[in-house]
Amino acid sequence: MTKRPIYYDTETTGVRAEKDRIIELAAYDPYNDKTFVQLINPGFPIPPESTAIHHITDDMVANAPTFAEIAGGFVEFCDGDSVLIAHNNDNFDLQFLKCEFGRNDIAFPTWIFLDSLKWARRYRPDLPRHTLQILREVYGIEANNAHRALDDVMVLYKLISAMVGDLDFDTILSLMAGKPQLGNFIPKVMPFGKHQGKPLEKVPKDYVLWLKSSGAFDKSENENLRTAFDQLGFFQQEILL
Numbered sequence: 001m002t003k004r005p006i007y008y009d010t011e012t013t014g015v016r017a018e019k020d021r022i023i024e025l026a027a028y029d030p031y032n033d034k035t036f037v038q039l040i041n042p043g044f045p046i047p048p049e050s051t052a053i054h055h056i057t058d059d060m061v062a063n064a065p066t067f068a069e070i071a072g073g074f075v076e077f078c079d080g081d082s083v084l085i086a087h088n089n090d091n092f093d094l095q096f097l098k099c100e101f102g103r104n105d106i107a108f109p110t111w112i113f114l115d116s117l118k119w120a121r122r123y124r125p126d127l128p129r130h131t132l133q134i135l136r137e138v139y140g141i142e143a144n145n146a147h148r149a150l151d152d153v154m155v156l157y158k159l160i161s162a163m164v165g166d167l168d169f170d171t172i173l174s175l176m177a178g179k180p181q182l183g184n185f186i187p188k189v190m191p192f193g194k195h196q197g198k199p200l201e202k203v204p205k206d207y208v209l210w211l212k213s214s215g216a217f218d219k220s221e222n223e224n225l226r227t228a229f230d231q232l233g234f235f236q237q238e239i240l241l
Contacts, residue, residue, distance in 0.1 A: 002168040003112065004031050004082045007157045009149040010093045011054040013046050017095035022067060023056055026149035027077060027084075028157055036077040037150045039064040054148060068104040075109055082111065083169050087132045087156055089115040112173065116160055119176060123163070126192060126219075135159050140197055162197065165189065187228055200228055208234045 008027035014020035021042035028035050039056070041064040051057055078084060086093040094113055101108045120130040127138065136144070136155050139162045145151040164172055165187055190196050193211075195203045208229050211217060217226035229235065 002170050006078050006082045006084050007153045008086050009152045010096050011149050013042050017099045022096050024149040026153050028153045038070045040067050067100045071106050084111050085114045088117045
């Protein structure tokens with residue numbers, strides 16, 4: 001059975017995991033269509049510069065539970081053969097989770113993690129930047145209340161769904177570990193450009209031929225896209241022109 005994805009995000013009092021605290025934790029389980037969202041009292045005032053980003057105030061967390069009080073609920077939400085996915089997970093969210101579990105003397109679960117920022121950098125090297133909001137725009141996902149945890153989680157879920165197509169998470173984790181390459185994965189929708197999101201068979205043939213002539217299919221990350229168009233007969237059209 002393939003692993004169950006859990007998309008998650010944290011909002012914090014700052015950027016130093018060893019000193020700052022998580023003040024909002026949210027997650028989405030698409031298999032069961034369930035959400036987890038919780039404001040958390042950090043035990044000290046939230047710096048104004050952090051509130052300016054996520055708009056979480058001291059008043060909002062004054063009566064909220066501590067991390068120790070909500071940790072069990074989050075662990076239960078993520079229970080099972082799951083993979084936790086966050087954008088910039090490895091350098092940010094995961095570090096905050098580890099510190100929060102550690103300072104509260106709670107055993108850290110043996111979760112598997114996926115950093116969607118690293119996936120985007122590997123498989124969309126054509127993009128100059130890979131922030132969640134830039135990727136949201138590239139993939140045509142509607143605007144959200146950026147930097148609130150659950151809103152960012154739902155954008156991340158839609159983004160990953162668009163980026164990986166029908167790949168299962170065992171395959172995704174294997175790819176990120178550098179085991180097989182894209183192999184026989186054949187995309188079904190256009191992953192980039194002005195026709196991004198369209199089924200491949202509906203992409204104009206002259207656009208596909210322009211991509212070929214411009215060298216887009218010579219890039220290793222686009223080899224399977226070329227194969228998909230070839231299987232659809234797009235390059236037979238080129239012979240007739």
